[in-house]
Amino acid sequence: MAGARRGDAADILHPVVRTIVRSVLALTIIIPVGYMLLMSVTPNVEVAAGTVWPTHFAFSHYVKMWAGTNLGSGMLNSVIICGSSSAAAILLGAIAGYVSSRVRFRGRTGFLSLLLAFQSIPTVMVLLPLVIVMAGLQGLMHIAVIGTYWAVAVAYLTFALPLVTWFIAAYVDSVPRELDDAARLDGASTFQGFIKVIMPLIVPALAVAGLLSFLVGWGDLLIATVISGPGTHTVAVALDSFLATQEGQVLPQFGTLMAASVVSAAPVVILYLGLQRFVVAGLTGASVK
Amino acid sequence: MPLPPKRRRDHADRVSSRTRRQRADGALFRRDLRPLVLMMIPAALVLIIIDLAPAIIGVINSFRLLAFSTLEHWFSAPWLGLRNYREALDGGGGLSVSGLSATWHSLEYSILTTLLALVVGVLAALSVSRRTSSATPVLRALYLVPTALPLFTSSYLWYSILLPKTGLLDVFRHAVGLGNTPNRFLVGGHSFAALVGVDLWLAWGFIYLFALAGLQSIPRELYEAAEIDGATRVQKFRYITYPGIRKLLAVGAVLSTFGHYNDFTLPYILFGAAPPTGVAVLPTTSYAAAYSIYNFGLADALAVIGVIAIIIPVIVYIRYVFSGKAA
Numbered sequence: 001m002a003g004a005r006r007g008d009a010a011d012i013l014h015p016v017v018r019t020i021v022r023s024v025l026a027l028t029i030i031i032p033v034g035y036m037l038l039m040s041v042t043p044n045v046e047v048a049a050g051t052v053w054p055t056h057f058a059f060s061h062y063v064k065m066w067a068g069t070n071l072g073s074g075m076l077n078s079v080i081i082c083g084s085s086s087a088a089a090i091l092l093g094a095i096a097g098y099v100s101s102r103v104r105f106r107g108r109t110g111f112l113s114l115l116l117a118f119q120s121i122p123t124v125m126v127l128l129p130l131v132i133v134m135a136g137l138q139g140l141m142h143i144a145v146i147g148t149y150w151a152v153a154v155a156y157l158t159f160a161l162p163l164v165t166w167f168i169a170a171y172v173d174s175v176p177r178e179l180d181d182a183a184r185l186d187g188a189s190t191f192q193g194f195i196k197v198i199m200p201l202i203v204p205a206l207a208v209a210g211l212l213s214f215l216v217g218w219g220d221l222l223i224a225t226v227i228s229g230p231g232t233h234t235v236a237v238a239l240d241s242f243l244a245t246q247e248g249q250v251l252p253q254f255g256t257l258m259a260a261s262v263v264s265a266a267p268v269v270i271l272y273l274g275l276q277r278f279v280v281a282g283l284t285g286a287s288v289k
Numbered sequence: 290m291p292l293p294p295k296r297r298r299d300h301a302d303r304v305s306s307r308t309r310r311q312r313a314d315g316a317l318f319r320r321d322l323r324p325l326v327l328m329m330i331p332a333a334l335v336l337i338i339i340d341l342a343p344a345i346i347g348v349i350n351s352f353r354l355l356a357f358s359t360l361e362h363w364f365s366a367p368w369l370g371l372r373n374y375r376e377a378l379d380g381g382g383g384l385s386v387s388g389l390s391a392t393w394h395s396l397e398y399s400i401l402t403t404l405l406a407l408v409v410g411v412l413a414a415l416s417v418s419r420r421t422s423s424a425t426p427v428l429r430a431l432y433l434v435p436t437a438l439p440l441f442t443s444s445y446l447w448y449s450i451l452l453p454k455t456g457l458l459d460v461f462r463h464a465v466g467l468g469n470t471p472n473r474f475l476v477g478g479h480s481f482a483a484l485v486g487v488d489l490w491l492a493w494g495f496i497y498l499f500a501l502a503g504l505q506s507i508p509r510e511l512y513e514a515a516e517i518d519g520a521t522r523v524q525k526f527r528y529i530t531y532p533g534i535r536k537l538l539a540v541g542a543v544l545s546t547f548g549h550y551n552d553f554t555l556p557y558i559l560f561g562a563a564p565p566t567g568v569a570v571l572p573t574t575s576y577a578a579a580y581s582i583y584n585f586g587l588a589d590a591l592a593v594i595g596v597i598a599i600i601i602p603v604i605v606y607i608r609y610v611f612s613g614k615a616a
Contacts, residue, residue, distance in 0.1 A: 008512050009504045010419035012526045013412070021416040022428055025409070028490065029431055033438075035457050036446045050455030052464075096332035099325045113607075118340055119547040120599050121347075124575045125592030128350070128585050129343035158339045163544075165332070190324035219440035222553045222576070236441045236554075243445070254449060261442040272437035273430050283502030283537060 040259035047254040061259035068253065071260050073231075074238030075267070077149070081234060082217035085153040089160040089213040090206050096161075097168025098194055102180065115166040119159070123222050130155055131226065147229025155223045160213030167212075170286040171205035172198065204282035207275050218268050235264045351589035366586075373590035383582040384574065386566055388591045391574040392598045398481065398570060399549035399599075402488045403496075403542050409489065410496025411538070415530075418504045429501075436494030444558035447487045451475050451559070475559060481567040484556060488549055495548075499541030503534025539610040543603055550599050571595040 013021065039047055040061055042054035066072050100112065134145040145151050175198060183193030199206075217224075217234070224234040233241075239260055246252040272279075351373055353366040380387030417429050435443065450457045453471030462468055474483035511529045520528070553572040560568055562577065571591060579588035 008419055008509055009415055009507065009530050010417075010421060011512070012522050012530055013415050014522065015421075018416050018421070021412050022424070025413055025416070026428060026431060029434055032446055032450060032490070033434060035450065039449065047449075048455065050460045052457065052460050092332040092335055095328050096336070099329040099332075103322060103325055113604075116543065117600055117603075118344075119544060120550065120596050120603065121344060122551045122572055122575060122592045122595055123553060124572060124579055125347045125589055125596075126340075126343045128579060128589070129346035130339070132346060133338070133343065154339055157335070158343065161332075161336060162340055165336070191328060194328070215439075219554065221441050221557070222572075226580075236439070239441060239445070257445065258449070261445055265438050265442045268439055269434060269437040272433055276430065276433060279498060280502045280505060283499055284505045286537075286540075 036258055036262060039255055040262050042255050044251055044253045044255045047258075048252055058255060061256045062263070065256050065260045065263070068256055069242040069260050070233060070238040071235065071242075071263065074233055074235035075264060077228070077232050078218055078235040078264075079267070080149055081152045081228075081232070082156065082214045084149070085156040085160055085217055086210045086213040088153070088157055089164045090210050093161055093164030093209055094168050094199065094202070094206060095194070096165040097170075098172050098198060100165065100169040101172035102177070112166055112169060115162040118162040123159075123220075126158055127155075127223060127226055130158065134227075146227060147232060149232055152224060152228050152232060152234070153217075155227050156213070156217040156220070160216050164209040164213055167209055167286060168202065168205050171202055171282065174285055175201055202285075204278045204285055206282075207278035208282035208286075211271065211275050211279060214271065215268060239264060347589050348593060350586055351593050353586045355586040355589075356583055369586065373584075373586045374594070376587055377590040377594055383584065384578060384587070385563065386569040386574060388571075388574070388594050390566070391569055391571045391591070392595055394481075394567060394569060395550055395571040395595065396598060396602075398484055398488070398568070399546050400602075402485050402492060402549050403546045405485070405489045406493040406496045406545060407538065407542060409493040410541075411500045411534070413493065413497045414500035414504055418501065432497055433494050435491050436498075438491070440491070440552070440554045441558065443491050444487075444555045447483075447490070448475070448559055451483055451487075477565060480560060480565045483559065484568045484570075487559065488552075488555060491555070492545055492549065495545055496538070496541050499537050500534055503537040504530070506537075507533035536610060539607065543607065546603065547599070550595070 010018075035052075038052075038054070041057040041059055042051060043056070043058040046054050100108065105111075131146065134151055137143070138145040179197055179201070180190075180193055183197040184190070188196065219236065220234075221236045221240055224237045225240070228234055228237060239257065242260065243257060246254070246257065350366075352368055352370065353373075354369050355366050375381070376384070377388035380390070413432050417425050417432070420426065438446075451472065451474045453459060453473075453475065456472075458474075459472055462472070473479045507529065511533075512525060515525050515529055551572055553576060556564060556568055556570050556573050557576075560573075562573070562581065564570075564573060575588040575591040575595070578591060579585050
């Protein structure tokens with residue numbers, strides 16, 4: 001019986017070791033996250049004084065924060081911006097990744113490495129040229145660019161698109177070419193074959209790609225600080241400017257800040273957990289080579 | 290089979306003139322390349338405009354005097370040759386730390402964090418790779434929480450935990466009698482440990498995902514065969530698990546290293562605009578060069594130095610992993 005149950009990676013860890021690993025990791029996650037939840041309902045006076053267990057729960061933070069911060073508009077802006085940049089990354093990246101996988105052009109490996117290498121370029125370095133390009137467009141076409149939704153979305157696409165393209169190319173490599181040919185023989189055009197045959201097969205990869213590119217924007221503070229305008233401030237900027245107004249105050253509202261952080265984190269945590277299975281499947285698929 | 294239209298008949302004729310085998314490795318037919326290339330055009334244009342062009346402009350600007358006053362006419366800004374690079378390297382031009390030291394701290398911190406995250410991430414994946422109790426699915430989700438938290442949220446959280454005197458850490462130390470002196474994680478000697486520790490907390494979940502995905506791709510039969518051969522746990526890991534997850538882990542490790550290396554949010558929130566020297570990493574240093582002393586050319590020179598410093602070890606590493614020598 002022992003033999004039958006010992007045939008997999010889970011048995012590499014001795015049951016005792018496994019329990020220790022699980023407990024230690026769970027505690028290191030539960031304690032800080034629990035502290036965050038606790039602080040979010042601790043009266044501001046007590047957070048400032050370093051109280052760990054509040055005398056009473058100040059659930060009112062979750063009500064007051066909407067008025068005290070730009071959280072509501074920030075979250076809406078972040079959803080619009082990150083949603084559109086990840087939609088664009090998925091669409092363009094799926095096409096570019098598919099083509100890069102199917103066409104064995106000269107310098108293909110170099111091109112794919114270059115896409116990955118883009119992740120090594122610091123945001124600060126790309127930011128100014130982007131601002132320059134955007135300011136140029138602004139002057140040339142007499143339209144507002146900097147401060148608009150799409151300017152911020154495009155800035156995130158700078159990082160999301162190469163990553164998504166590279167990832168989808170790796171995933172499509174594991175989809176047999178015979179499927180492309182079969183679609184073609186059935187009379188589908190290349191593009192139709194891609195949409196109707198390939199796209200449904202790479203859904204897990206698209207989920208990973210979408211999630212990763214959504215997170216690029218949601219967690220970013222730097223790009224949003226420089227490129228977003230008063231009407232398009234993202235949730236990170238809203239929280240950061242709230243924090244800035246609290247520093248040096250007699251009574252900083254850290255409790256309220258934590259409540260706002262919890263709420264701003266909730267959508268991505270839910271998204272992550274909801275897509276969990278897809279993400280693992282997507283990564284597994286990209287590795288089969 | 291219905292009578293094919295003309296276009297399809299061409300296609301079929303050509304199919305019949307080749308064997309199936311040739312089709313498989315000869316990839317698509319020459320004529321099929323055109324729609325593929327046409328499809329690629331929009332994506333390629335976007336990549337060129339938003340990625341390649343800004344990167345090239347950045348490199349060009351690193352050789353120029355690009356201050357606030359010359360920004361308007363950036364294309365006619367005066368050339369400086371290598372002066373920005375000299376200043377970046379020796380810390381002149383108003384920088385608080387030299388580029389060499391910032392690069393070194395960035396490399397040290399991002400590589401160390403990734404190595405630790407690899408160990409924790411793989412252990413975590415092994416601990417939940419099969420449902421062994423009803424806790425397994427709960428843990429699988431819980432393990433993702435730190436990585437799923439937005440960077441600014443977790444950075445604030447750790448900032449408030451590490452805050453001297455009033456943060457959770459010092460309150461706890463005081464309560465259990467481990468000393469009353471305020472910790473020096475945010476302001477002094479232990480800031481490097483704080484940066485690595487906090488980043489490890491937020492980053493191992495990413496590696497865990499890659500490891501978990503890698504584990505799913507290993508056929509069970511391999512473990513069963515190893516079991517019959519009487520392999521130990523260590524041998525199973527060494528000869529089955531590790532080779533099976535190696536490539537995927539390498540990709541995760543590279544992405545994770547780049548992520549730490551270029552992360553501005555965490556060091557900025559933990560240590561502010563004037564960080565202790567040990568944690569004055571590249572992103573905050575070049576941000577200061579660009580947006581507090583408005584020397585954009587200098588900031589770009591720092592960034593170019595940074596890219597060169599990280600890309601060389603990464604290329605060596607990738608070649609090593611994918612050449613198969615490491616197996």
